Amino acid sequence: MEHLLQELNEPQREAVAHTDGPLLILAGPGSGKTRVVTRRAAHLAATVTRAYKILAITFTNKAATEMRERIDSLGVAPGMTVCTFHALCAKLLRIHHDRVGVPANFTIFDRDDRRKIIKQAIADSDLSTTNWQPSAIESAIGDAKNHMVSAAEFAEQASDWRERTIARVYTQYEAILTKMGGLDFDDLLMRMAVVLSRDSQLCMDLEDRFSYVLIDEYQDTNDAQYLIAKQLTQQRKNLCATGDPDQSIYGWRGANIENILAFEKDYPNAKVVRLEQNYRSTKRVLSAASALIAGNSQRKEKSLWTENADGARIRVVEYENGDEEAALVVRDLAQRIREGQDASSVAVFYRVNSLSRSLEEAFLREGLPYQIARGVEFYNRKEIRDVLAYMRVVVNPADDVALLRIINTPTRGIGNTTVNRLKDFAKGTQQSILEVVNTRSAEDLGRSAKKLKTFAELMQRLAPLFELPPAKALDTILRESGLRAMYAQNIDLDDAPAGNLDELLSAASVYQEDFPEATLIDWLEHTALVSDVDAVEDGRAAVTLMTLHAAKGLEFDVVYVIGWEEGLLPFRRRDQIESSDVEEERRLAFVGMTRARKRLTLSYVRYRMMRGITERSVRSPFLDELPYNEVEWPTKAPTRANKRQIPSGELPHDIEEWHMGSLVRHPIHGLGQVMEITKGARRTHVDVQFKNGSRRSWVLEFADLERVDFDEVGDAR
DNA sequence: AATATTCCCGTTTTT
DNA sequence: CGGGAATATT
Numbered sequence: 001m002e003h004l005l006q007e008l009n010e011p012q013r014e015a016v017a018h019t020d021g022p023l024l025i026l027a028g029p030g031s032g033k034t035r036v037v038t039r040r041a042a043h044l045a046a047t048v049t050r051a052y053k054i055l056a057i058t059f060t061n062k063a064a065t066e067m068r069e070r071i072d073s074l075g076v077a078p079g080m081t082v083c084t085f086h087a088l089c090a091k092l093l094r095i096h097h098d099r100v101g102v103p104a105n106f107t108i109f110d111r112d113d114r115r116k117i118i119k120q121a122i123a124d125s126d127l128s129t130t131n132w133q134p135s136a137i138e139s140a141i142g143d144a145k146n147h148m149v150s151a152a153e154f155a156e157q158a159s160d161w162r163e164r165t166i167a168r169v170y171t172q173y174e175a176i177l178t179k180m181g182g183l184d185f186d187d188l189l190m191r192m193a194v195v196l197s198r199d200s201q202l203c204m205d206l207e208d209r210f211s212y213v214l215i216d217e218y219q220d221t222n223d224a225q226y227l228i229a230k231q232l233t234q235q236r237k238n239l240c241a242t243g244d245p246d247q248s249i250y251g252w253r254g255a256n257i258e259n260i261l262a263f264e265k266d267y268p269n270a271k272v273v274r275l276e277q278n279y280r281s282t283k284r285v286l287s288a289a290s291a292l293i294a295g296n297s298q299r300k301e302k303s304l305w306t307e308n309a310d311g312a313r314i315r316v317v318e319y320e321n322g323d324e325e326a327a328l329v330v331r332d333l334a335q336r337i338r339e340g341q342d343a344s345s346v347a348v349f350y351r352v353n354s355l356s357r358s359l360e361e362a363f364l365r366e367g368l369p370y371q372i373a374r375g376v377e378f379y380n381r382k383e384i385r386d387v388l389a390y391m392r393v394v395v396n397p398a399d400d401v402a403l404l405r406i407i408n409t410p411t412r413g414i415g416n417t418t419v420n421r422l423k424d425f426a427k428g429t430q431q432s433i434l435e436v437v438n439t440r441s442a443e444d445l446g447r448s449a450k451k452l453k454t455f456a457e458l459m460q461r462l463a464p465l466f467e468l469p470p471a472k473a474l475d476t477i478l479r480e481s482g483l484r485a486m487y488a489q490n491i492d493l494d495d496a497p498a499g500n501l502d503e504l505l506s507a508a509s510v511y512q513e514d515f516p517e518a519t520l521i522d523w524l525e526h527t528a529l530v531s532d533v534d535a536v537e538d539g540r541a542a543v544t545l546m547t548l549h550a551a552k553g554l555e556f557d558v559v560y561v562i563g564w565e566e567g568l569l570p571f572r573r574r575d576q577i578e579s580s581d582v583e584e585e586r587r588l589a590f591v592g593m594t595r596a597r598k599r600l601t602l603s604y605v606r607y608r609m610m611r612g613i614t615e616r617s618v619r620s621p622f623l624d625e626l627p628y629n630e631v632e633w634p635t636k637a638p639t640r641a642n643k644r645q646i647p648s649g650e651l652p653h654d655i656e657e658w659h660m661g662s663l664v665r666h667p668i669h670g671l672g673q674v675m676e677i678t679k680g681a682r683r684t685h686v687d688v689q690f691k692n693g694s695r696r697s698w699v700l701e702f703a704d705l706e707r708v709d710f711d712e713v714g715d716a717r
Numbered sequence: 718a719a720t721a722t723t724c725c726c727g728t729t730t731t732t
Numbered sequence: 733c734g735g736g737a738a739t740a741t742t
Contacts, residue, residue, distance in 0.1 A: 060731045086732045110732085185732050220731075253730065352728050357734090411718070529732060549729050571728055580728090588729080611727060612733035 004043045004074065008036070015273040016040045018240075019048045022233075022267035024218075024260075025242040028304045029289075029594035030280025030555065037216060037242055038067060042074040044212050052079035055210035055232070057088060059217050061530045063553070067216070081210065085225050087529050089188040092206070093195075094525070099202060100195045103181040105521055107396045108528035112380075114138065114184050116401055121172040124427075127165065140166050141173060145186035146222045146254035148193055150174075179430065181398045189224035196231040203231050211238060218243035218263070222254035230266070237267060245300050246293050249549055249588050251581060257298060276302050280555055282311025284630050285600050289593040291627045296583045314593075316564075316623055317603040318634040321614070325605050326358035329560050330366050332601070333543060336558055343369060345557040347544040349592045351571055354610065355563050356545050369542035373550050379527060383487050383497035384504055388527060390477045394465050395521050398432040407433075410486040412455060418448040434459060470523035471508040478505070548592045559596035561589070564604040564620040589622050618707075663708040664688060671708070 005013055012032060015025050016039045027033035037056075045051040056071075058064045061084055068082040081088075090108065097104045109117070118134050118141070144154050151174045155167035177183065183191065196203050213233050215221070218241035221229065233239040241263055248257040264270050278286055283306055290304050319325035329348060337343050348359060356372055363370040378384065386409055392402035408414045425436045425444070437456045442449040462480060465473040478484040478501060487497040511523055544556070563569060570585040593600060608617040664672050672688040688705070 058731090063731080084732065090732095108732090111730085188732080217731085249729080250731075252728085354727085354734090408718095413718095415718080547729065549731090552731090568728095573728075609733080 004039045004046065008032075008039070009277055011273050011275055011277075012036050014271075015275070016043050018271055018273075019044060020236070020238055022237045022263075022270035023240040024263045024267075024270050024272045025240065025275065026272065026300055026302060027242055027244050027275040028278060028302050029244070029247065029591070030278040031275035031304075032277075032279055033242055033275060034067065034070065036275065037214065037240075038070040038074060040240065041067075041071050041080065041214060042076045045076045045080065049211055050079070051077045052081070053209075053211040054080045054214070055088070055212070056080065056082040056214040057085055057216065057229075058082070059084060059220055061087075063216060084529065085228070086185060086188050087525075089192040089228070090525050090529060093183070093188065093191055094521075096195070096202065099199060100191055102183065102191065103396075105181065105396045107180065107182045107392055107399045107402070108188070108525060109177070109182045109184045109401065110528060111185075112385075113182070113401045117176050117180075117182075118169070118173055121169045121176055124172050124176075125165075125168045127169070132165070132169070137166055137169050141170050142186055143254065144170065145184075145190045146224060148190050148224055148227070179398065180400055180432070181396050182401075186224075189222070189228065193224040193227040193231075196228060200234075203234055206232055207235050211236065212240070213238060214240045214242070216242055219245050219248035219257055219260040220250050220255045221259045222256055226256065226259045239267065245298070246296070246302070246587055247552060247591050249552065249584060249591060251584050261298065261300060274302055276304050278304050278306040278308070280308075280597055281306060281594060282308050282598055284311045284313055285593065285596050285598075288314045288600070288626050288630050289590050291630075292586060292593065292622060292625050293590040295625050296586055298583055312599055313630055313632040314626065315599075315601040315632045316626070316634055317601060318619070319603060319605045321605050321607045322355070322358050322609055323362075325562055325603055326362040327365075329562060329601070329603060330359065330362040330368065333558065333560065334366055334368055336599075337368070337543075341558060343541045343543050345597075347546065347551070347554070347556040347558070347595065348560045348562060349546060349548050349551050349595070350562050351548055351568055351588070352563075353547060359545055359562075363543070369540070370545055371540060371542045373544060373546035378500070378503075381497070381500055383483070383500055386483055387474065387477060387481075387501065387504065388524070390462065390481055390483070391465075391473065391520060391524055393434065393459060394462050394473070394477070395524055397434050397459075397463075400426070400433045403433050406481070407455060410482045413451045414448050414455065418446060418452070421446060422452075466520050468520065469512050470518065470520055471505060471512050473520050474505055474508050548588045551595050552591050555595050555597055557597045558599045559592070560601045560603065561592045562603050563608075564589075564602050564623055565608060566618040566620055568608065568617070569620040569622060586622060589620075664705045665708050 005016060008016060009032075012035070015023065015036050018040070025033065025036060027036070041054055041056060044054055056064075056067060058067060064082050064084055064087075068080075071080060071082065072078070083091075093100050093102060093106070094104065097106070115134060115138065118138050119129060122129055122132050122134060122137065144150075149157070151167065151171040154170050155164070158164040158167045177187070196206075210232065213229065215225075215229055220243070229239060229241075241260065243260050245257055245260050248255060248260070251257060264272060281289075286304050286306050286308075293299070317328075319328060333341075333346050333348070336346065350356060350359075353374075360370070360372070379388070386406065389402035389405040389409075392399045393406065397403075404419065407419065422433050422436050422445075425431070425440060426433050431439070434456070437445070437452050442453075445452050458480060462477060465476055468476075484498070484501065487501060508523060511518065511526060515522065548561070566572075569589060570582050571580065573580070593602075602623065604619040604623070605617060607614050609615075660674055664674060675689045
């Protein structure tokens with residue numbers, strides 16, 4: 001087992017060699033975390049325990065797969081459990097369904113399903129979706145579940161009318177879920193956390209089953225996940241948490257950075273290992289990123305260092321507008337690629353997806369291959385969801401969401417009127433829609449009674465499929481339902497649905513081979529929880545475009561991060577006075593920067609068009625936090641000859657902080673002072689007295705003015 | 718029931 | 733400006 005401890009630096013070795021008791025691995029970017037985690041798991045399996053006693057939990061399937069593969073390659077006996085939090089909970093809830101109080105065949109509802117049910121719940125509560133936005137209610141409920149607040153508790157705590165109303169919808173939402181035998185993603189975690197806190201015997205049994213627990217990306221855990229981890233390791237405290245508070249970027253999704261920050265308080269005798277040596281980036285990249293993140297107060301300090309080369313200075317570039325930015329960034333990276341840089345090791349990151357459009361156009365114009373990393377897709381395609389809906393009803397006939405999807409797909413003459421009638425019959429009863437169809441008389445069902453009968457017979461025929469292996473069941477469904485025929489008809493060259501169905505079929509076959517014992521329920525669960533089928537293809541010779549969030553965990557030789565502007569990089573919603581969480585935004589910028597191995601370019605524009613409106617923008621204050629000498633600052637605006645740049649500034653550049661007395665600069669009139677500023681409902685006017693004697697006024701948005709810091713006027717930098 | 722039109726809304730999104 | 737969804741049209 002000595003080889004597991006080879007080729008490690010000192011803290012890495014310490015972490016790998018640690019066996020019993022709590023361990024916190026604070027892993028800076030590029031510090032070899034995965035290597036340490038996998039080695040440690042292998043080491044445990046070889047020394048103090050057996051592989052099947054180890055549980056490794058990740059957040060994404062991708063991470064789980066990678067970890068599993070790397071552990072396998074270390075020559076560990078098979079049997080280790082490596083899975084996502086959600087998959088773990090789904091499995092455990094399924095096994096212990098009677099103790100939890102959920103049906104054994106519960107369906108996992110995804111975001112789409114959830115939205116539909118929420119709309120239903122809003123309607124059931126006699127509210128209009130105009131006044132009560134489904135998305136707002138959805139996030140309120142999701143929030144509650146992240147904090148393990150049940151509908152009843154929510155209602156109890158509700159202090160105003162709005163909250164009481166949301167409580168009503170939440171209650172109704174839960175009622176619908178229960179009736180349908182469904183759990184949403186948040187439920188998987190919440191139910192598990194709740195059952196563990198009530199059932200100490202179960203905790204002990206599970207701790208017996210999994211003696212060593214390892215959690216990756218611990219900074220991203222929410223309250224439920226935190227509790228699950230805690231309860232799974234109650235007796236022996238064999239919890240190893242790895243992560244980096246500086247890379248916590250999912251606070252808005254319920255992740256609680258305190259979980260990792262307070263780890264030592266939760267586990268007082270915890271061993272803490274800091275992985276600070278970086279093997280990825282140049283010294284310049286690292287010091288710039290470090291300087292930026294030092295601006296945060298909520299952190300566990302690390303001093304990142306590297307033996308890598310100094311590297312090129314970080315470039316900060318100013319462009320006139322988004323189109324120019326896109327065009328010139330693409331031209332710049334095209335040049336790099338021409339010089340021999342591999343396109344697949346080049347990436348462009350942005351804060352919001354909308355910035356990808358102009359980039360895409362630029363890539364197309366330049367004729368350069370690119371790929372946009374957007375997850376989901378495959379299992380979200382209509383044809384895939386159609387088939388899966390059939391399977392869902394087969395497995396769980398109470399699943400009305402799925403049933404309503406397929407009742408007229410392919411079209412079989414069952415229209416809205418009929419469907420509404422069915423819904424009415426089912427409402428307020430414990431009957432599912434399918435039961436209504438099966439039990440109501442022909443008179444009740446109305447004109448479409450015959451067609452409903454035919455449909456009911458179809459479902460009757462499909463019902464026994466639930467005990468068949470997935471591929472076989474899938475094939476039968478495709479044939480019997482008429483879906484295959486339906487999709488065989490339209491052969492769009494673009495994306496052939498029929499081909500996707502075949503792909504799904506082969507995925508089922510592969511699954512079946514991998515897990516010969518698996519049932520349709522397992523396969524369905526798999527499809528609900530594993531959706532990264534066609535995420536980013538690596539190895540393709542294309543430049544990668546993605547959001548900063550999506551970039552976490554990846555690395556590229558050459559990185560561009562665009563849109564370093566006030567309101568966009570520390571993102572601020574227009575209607576929000578407070579910028580949401582500047583520290584999290586700074587971490588996001590940090591994550592983006594630390595993806596770069598060799599070259600890093602940050603850009604901002606003077607005018608940014610968003611939602612069809614062009615607005616004057618102010619460069620991100622984050623740029624001012626970068627170390628002055630490590631950065632190649634913009635010298636002059638490329639298309640504005642006589643515009644002087646401010647290389648660094650301490651004062652905020654926020655347009656909303658313009659007030660009387662502000663010093664400004666105009667390309668023609670030169671230096672001036674704001675004499676008057678009037679905020680109208682739509683436009684803000686400025687009146688400026690210039691040093692050269694002229695006095696002018698503009699609408700601020702269109703004024704070619706730039707704010708100047710007081711101490712820069714004398715400073716001829 | 719399929720298609721055209723208008724309307725609305727706008728950050729990130731591991732499962 | 734542009735996508736998705738609700739609504740109107742044939």
